[in-house]
Amino acid sequence: MVEALRRHPIRIVIIFFAVAVCSVVSFLIVRPSVSEATPCLDDYPVKGIDLSAHNGEVDFDSVAAHYDFVILKATEGGNWTDRSFESNFMKAREAGLKVGAYHYFRFDRPGLPQAINIYNTLYNKRLDLPLALDVEDHGNAKGIDRNLVIERLRELVDFLVGHGVSLMFYTNKLGYNRYVEPEFADFPLWICSFTDPPVHGHWDFWQYTHSGRVPGVAGDTDINLFNGSKTEFINFLQTTWK
Numbered sequence: 001m002v003e004a005l006r007r008h009p010i011r012i013v014i015i016f017f018a019v020a021v022c023s024v025v026s027f028l029i030v031r032p033s034v035s036e037a038t039p040c041l042d043d044y045p046v047k048g049i050d051l052s053a054h055n056g057e058v059d060f061d062s063v064a065a066h067y068d069f070v071i072l073k074a075t076e077g078g079n080w081t082d083r084s085f086e087s088n089f090m091k092a093r094e095a096g097l098k099v100g101a102y103h104y105f106r107f108d109r110p111g112l113p114q115a116i117n118i119y120n121t122l123y124n125k126r127l128d129l130p131l132a133l134d135v136e137d138h139g140n141a142k143g144i145d146r147n148l149v150i151e152r153l154r155e156l157v158d159f160l161v162g163h164g165v166s167l168m169f170y171t172n173k174l175g176y177n178r179y180v181e182p183e184f185a186d187f188p189l190w191i192c193s194f195t196d197p198p199v200h201g202h203w204d205f206w207q208y209t210h211s212g213r214v215p216g217v218a219g220d221t222d223i224n225l226f227n228g229s230k231t232e233f234i235n236f237l238q239t240t241w242k
Contacts, residue, residue, distance in 0.1 A: 132170045
């Protein structure tokens with residue numbers, strides 16, 4: 001064996017290098033990405049989920065046996081509505097869940113058409129939570145100037161508030177720092193974060209996982225916590241239309 005090492009030192013070095021590289025690659029492939037935080041759930045007695053058509057058919061009675069509220073995707077951009085919103089809204093209401101809705105804000109669309117899309121879709125719906133504006137880079141057009149995004153978002157907000165719609169903002173930490181704080185800091189905040197605490201400063205809802213398992217919903221589901229007691233949650237509830 002010693003003689004073999006002396007005769008083929010370069011070959012041995014190559015073998016050891018290949019083994020090391022394979023080990024690192026295997027570690028990176030096997031190691032899961034962080035997709036959830038681990039809050040102490042006893043500290044948050046009010047919890048809920050958010051859904052869209054991507055979640056498929058939902059048994060809302062099963063959801064209501066374990067969760068307090070659901071926030072449904074309603075609209076996106078200036079002319080798109082979630083194909084499951086109407087049926088999800090009706091079934092969630094019948095199951096006794098507190099119901100909210102959210103709009104995915106498109107950076108590459110003016111704010112007014114988006115506001116009108118929201119208004120036309122929701123004006124006859126009684127929601128228990130403020131309408132959530134989903135503002136984030138993920139899935140949005142690239143290269144849109146921040147100031148233009150803020151301008152379009154302000155246009156949307158001014159229209160809806162002017163028509164008596166109560167609002168809150170959904171975003172992640174990057175979106176919070178880039179688009180929400182300080183321009184829209186007066187509105188309630190629904191933050192997506194995989195760290196505890198989720199954000200420095202006040203927040204109202206915390207989406208702490210994208211991979212929750214929820215009775216009545218097939219596959220991974222977003223789970224959210226309310227920052228307060230059950231009594232505080234009841235006091236927070238308000239119809240979307242003032």
